[in-house]
Amino acid sequence: xxxxESNPPAPEDRENLDFLREIVKRDNLCGLYGGRVVTRFxxxxxxxxxxxxxxxxxxxxxxxxEFGGVCHLRFDDTNPETEDMKYVEAIMRDVxxxxxxxxDKLFFASDYYERLxxxxxxxxxxxxxxxxxxxxEEIRQYxxxxxxxxxxxxxxxxxxxxxxxxxxxxxxxxxxxxxxILRAKGDMGxxxxxxxxxxxxxxxxxxxxxxxxxWCIYPMYDFAHPLSDAIENVTHSICTLEFxxxxxxxxxxxxxxxxxxxxxxYEFARLNLDFTVMSKRKLLQLVEEGLVAGWDDPxxxxxxxxxxxxxxxxxxxxxxxxxxxxxxxxxxSMELLEDAIRDDLNARAPRVMAVLRPLKxxxxxxxxxxxxxxxxxxWPRDIDKEGxxxxxxxxxxxxxxxxxxxxxxxxxxxxxxxxxVRLLSSYIIRCEEIVKDPATGSVIELRCTYDPDSPGKSTxxxxxxxxxxxxxxxAHAAPAEVRLYDRLFTVADPEDVPEGKTFKDHLNPDSVNxxxxxxxxxxxxxxxxxxxxxxxxxxxxxxxxxxxxxGALVFNRIIELRDTYKAGKGAETDKAxxxxxxxxxRPEERKEAAPVAAGRTSDVRARARAANASLARRYEDYVxxxxxxxxxxxxxxxxxxxxxxxxxxxxxxxxxxxxxxxTANEVMSGLKGRTLSELSFTPADLAELVRLIDQGTITxxxxxxxxxxxxxxVGKPQxxxxxxxxxxxxxxxxxxAAIDAVLAAMPxxxxxxxxxxxxxxxxFTGQVMRATGGKAGPQAVQELLKRKLG
RNA sequence: UGAGGAGUGGUGAAACGGCAUCACACCUGGCUCUGGACCAGGCUUUCCAGGUUCGAAUCCUGGCUCCUCAGCCA
Numbered sequence: 001x002x003x004x005e006s007n008p009p010a011p012e013d014r015e016n017l018d019f020l021r022e023i024v025k026r027d028n029l030c031g032l033y034g035g036r037v038v039t040r041f042x043x044x045x046x047x048x049x050x051x052x053x054x055x056x057x058x059x060x061x062x063x064x065x066e067f068g069g070v071c072h073l074r075f076d077d078t079n080p081e082t083e084d085m086k087y088v089e090a091i092m093r094d095v096x097x098x099x100x101x102x103x104d105k106l107f108f109a110s111d112y113y114e115r116l117x118x119x120x121x122x123x124x125x126x127x128x129x130x131x132x133x134x135x136x137e138e139i140r141q142y143x144x145x146x147x148x149x150x151x152x153x154x155x156x157x158x159x160x161x162x163x164x165x166x167x168x169x170x171x172x173x174x175x176x177x178x179x180x181i182l183r184a185k186g187d188m189g190x191x192x193x194x195x196x197x198x199x200x201x202x203x204x205x206x207x208x209x210x211x212x213x214x215w216c217i218y219p220m221y222d223f224a225h226p227l228s229d230a231i232e233n234v235t236h237s238i239c240t241l242e243f244x245x246x247x248x249x250x251x252x253x254x255x256x257x258x259x260x261x262x263x264x265x266y267e268f269a270r271l272n273l274d275f276t277v278m279s280k281r282k283l284l285q286l287v288e289e290g291l292v293a294g295w296d297d298p299x300x301x302x303x304x305x306x307x308x309x310x311x312x313x314x315x316x317x318x319x320x321x322x323x324x325x326x327x328x329x330x331x332x333s334m335e336l337l338e339d340a341i342r343d344d345l346n347a348r349a350p351r352v353m354a355v356l357r358p359l360k361x362x363x364x365x366x367x368x369x370x371x372x373x374x375x376x377x378x379w380p381r382d383i384d385k386e387g388x389x390x391x392x393x394x395x396x397x398x399x400x401x402x403x404x405x406x407x408x409x410x411x412x413x414x415x416x417x418x419x420x421v422r423l424l425s426s427y428i429i430r431c432e433e434i435v436k437d438p439a440t441g442s443v444i445e446l447r448c449t450y451d452p453d454s455p456g457k458s459t460x461x462x463x464x465x466x467x468x469x470x471x472x473x474x475a476h477a478a479p480a481e482v483r484l485y486d487r488l489f490t491v492a493d494p495e496d497v498p499e500g501k502t503f504k505d506h507l508n509p510d511s512v513n514x515x516x517x518x519x520x521x522x523x524x525x526x527x528x529x530x531x532x533x534x535x536x537x538x539x540x541x542x543x544x545x546x547x548x549x550x551g552a553l554v555f556n557r558i559i560e561l562r563d564t565y566k567a568g569k570g571a572e573t574d575k576a577x578x579x580x581x582x583x584x585x586r587p588e589e590r591k592e593a594a595p596v597a598a599g600r601t602s603d604v605r606a607r608a609r610a611a612n613a614s615l616a617r618r619y620e621d622y623v624x625x626x627x628x629x630x631x632x633x634x635x636x637x638x639x640x641x642x643x644x645x646x647x648x649x650x651x652x653x654x655x656x657x658x659x660x661x662x663t664a665n666e667v668m669s670g671l672k673g674r675t676l677s678e679l680s681f682t683p684a685d686l687a688e689l690v691r692l693i694d695q696g697t698i699t700x701x702x703x704x705x706x707x708x709x710x711x712x713x714v715g716k717p718q719x720x721x722x723x724x725x726x727x728x729x730x731x732x733x734x735x736x737a738a739i740d741a742v743l744a745a746m747p748x749x750x751x752x753x754x755x756x757x758x759x760x761x762x763x764f765t766g767q768v769m770r771a772t773g774g775k776a777g778p779q780a781v782q783e784l785l786k787r788k789l790g
Numbered sequence: 791u792g793a794g795g796a797g798u799g800g801u802g803a804a805a806c807g808g809c810a811u812c813a814c815a816c817c818u819g820g821c822u823c824u825g826g827a828c829c830a831g832g833c834u835u836u837c838c839a840g841g842u843u844c845g846a847a848u849c850c851u852g853g854c855u856c857c858u859c860a861g862c863c864a
Contacts, residue, residue: 351824
């Protein structure tokens with residue numbers, strides 16, 4: 001479980017796939033791409049990658065790997081004004097560090113500029129694109145609003161020749177920025193704003209970080225992205241939810257320029273993490289305003305920051321696997337990330353001792369000058385690893401200030417006056433005397449005795465009375481600076497700000513606490529930068545990659561250990577003021593919805609009836625003559641096709657109530673986007689099906705089976721019934737045998753049922769129904785089932 | 791008041807008409823030379839209202855709430 005990537009199960013054999021893998025699997029099964037799976041991760045090189053990108057990287061590269069495909073790394077570099085080679089390099093380093101490999105599939109949209117230009121020309125020739133000469137402001141006005149349709153540009157009707165000429169001259173640099181723009185001929189009245197003549201190419205006299213001054217026109221995302229996908233033969237183009245509306249352009253463009261099988265776009269919910277921000281703009285702001293020490297500040301959610309903080313690629317991948325992927329907007333709590341990191345580090349970080357806030361201990365019965373070298377394992381018993389080092393014990397040692405209490409609370413397991421505690425991998429000491437600073441009254445030294453026989457001895461009896469604490473020899477300790485990091489913001493959602501405030505007002509003033517004069521066990525004196533350890537009873541730490549050197553050690557706290565010690569926790573730990581309780585989100589959703597009058601009708605159907613006297617009349621008839629409920633009558637009379645279907649069916653079999661229910665529920669459900677006329681059965685067929693039920697020829701359950709076949713277009717009701725033998729009924733003996741077989745197949749469930757889990761009756765019923773094709777009738781099945789189960 | 795999405799414990803997900811499941815968090819207890827890890831147990835869930843069905847988180851109808859879209863950013 002620690003490394004889900006190492007041996008990914010073949011997705012075909014796995015259940016509970018996320019919706020994206022389900023789609024890929026489906027496409028593979030039906031052979032849409034001949035078994036090819038090509039995904040892509042398409043960053044724009046205008047900033048650093050963050051943990052949200054990590055989710056996307058794990059998804060795209062993960063899917064490719066699991067399905068035996070490839071994932072391209074493509075830089076969507078179509079905006080010369082913000083992009084830079086340094087970002088390209090940083091992004092490649094981050095993706096690689098996360099453990100993914102794009103093989104030789106490194107691409108740049110900027111390499112496609114010539115081909116993209118040709119596609120634009122083709123669109124113009126096909127009269128599907130035109131050069132618009134409206135100003136930026138005019139374009140905005142012509143676009144309309146979400147409530148009002150837009151207006152067509154007066155330049156929309158330019159001739160192909162004129163468009164071609166203008167577009168060529170745009171490229172040639174004859175016009176200043178903004179003078180003209182290439183647009184697709186969408187639909188200015190489209191309800192989807194994205195389709196109101198989307199912008200394809202803009203003039204931008206700017207130097208591109210890769211193409212220099214080769215171009216002065218640049219493709220827009222909506223144009224470059226789908227075409228780049230198609231050029232690369234991408235199969236599944238996976239992006240975040242905010243691009244859902246853009247999919248219309250994606251499809252429009254590719255349908256016009258590429259035959260199937262062409263790429264298709266799917267969207268998932270981007271990651272939101274509590275207590276941090278994820279937008280590039282805000283991250284950039286933190287860096288530029290010096291609110292953090294750079295993109296790789298260990299408090300930043302950037303990959304670079306997490307790496308410097310000490311997070312592992314394996315831990316991040318584990319996190320990504322655990323949060324899964326869906327289309328619901330969500331906020332993941334920090335604990336999920338932190339636990340994944342801990343889970344990974346637990347098995348790979350050797351245990352060492354560090355005293356962060358030293359308190360001197362003199363062991364009075366230990367000879368001055370004597371050094372005992374004690375063997376101390378690097379790993380606890382439960383970790384399957386070998387290795388140990390020798391630790392020097394001397395008369396003067398340091399322990400953690402927080403491991404001593406003069407007036408301990410109940411349940412205290414550390415040192416207290418007159419009490420005993422084990423020095424880890426060493427002797428038990430007893431606190432005999434407390435030395436205080438006469439001026440301040442604070443404890444400055446403990447005078448203790450040690451028990452020379454204590455190795456192997458227990459400090460506690462049945463219930464533990466004390467724990468074992470870390471220590472270092474005063475004469476041997478290596479000094480270090482230790483940086484304790486905490487969450488960057490004080491609130492779960494820093495972007496949720498009241499009037500007049502910004503997310504920066506939620507910055508945690510105590511997000512870093514720098515401790516100097518920390519003392520580490522001597523072996524750490526030469527710890528190489530980037531090395532990770534568990535400082536026993538503190539947490540996981542890493543020698544800072546940038547600042548730590550032998551002789552001037554600097555450690556970053558990656559993550560604290562879980563701490564189940566409750567009493568006095570707030571005072572004892574390094575945590576900044578405990579984060580305020582997270583306010584309940586989506587409070588509106590928790591509210592009871594106002595009661596709605598039952599049977600309210602739909603406005604569109606009411607309007608349809610208002611405009612169609614026949615429908616209105618039928619609504620009245622259905623209620624008063626046929627005795628249907630107003631809701632049912634409403635559903636049936638909102639559309640002439642539905643009403644006609646129903647009328648035709650009732651004419652064949654006059655059980656209005658049953659036919660209405662079948663029409664409103666099963667037929668509507670079975671439509672799946674089709675219209676009634678596209679159905680492969682007639683109203684008379686449906687009527688016949690209902691008649692078979694009413695006659696007692698088949699059960700309702702069997703009728704559902706028959707209906708499924710009818711939807712699939714494989715015959716008339718009677719034929720299906722005959723073919724499946726559904727009218728044969730089931731003898732008592734046959735039913736009994738079927739039930740016995742089902743129960744015999746799941747003895748554990750039977751036992752649970754008898755033990756009181758009666759909700760299992762549905763499971764048994766379902767199994768028997770399935771086994772008998774619904775011939776028996778659920779009441780009979782359940783009755784007999786109950787008798788057999790006692 | 792348009793279009794497109796989405797609502798399952800505190801958090802993220804699963805269940806594809808039949809057992810509401812998993813991970814994290816939280817609470818007990820056990821074990822421990824880390825108040826870690828581990829082990830055992832527990833706590834909490836289908837947005838609302840109708841309907842269909844023997845049976846609904848799932849299907850039908852209506853409602854509510856949230857997110858996205860009116861950049862020559864991506």
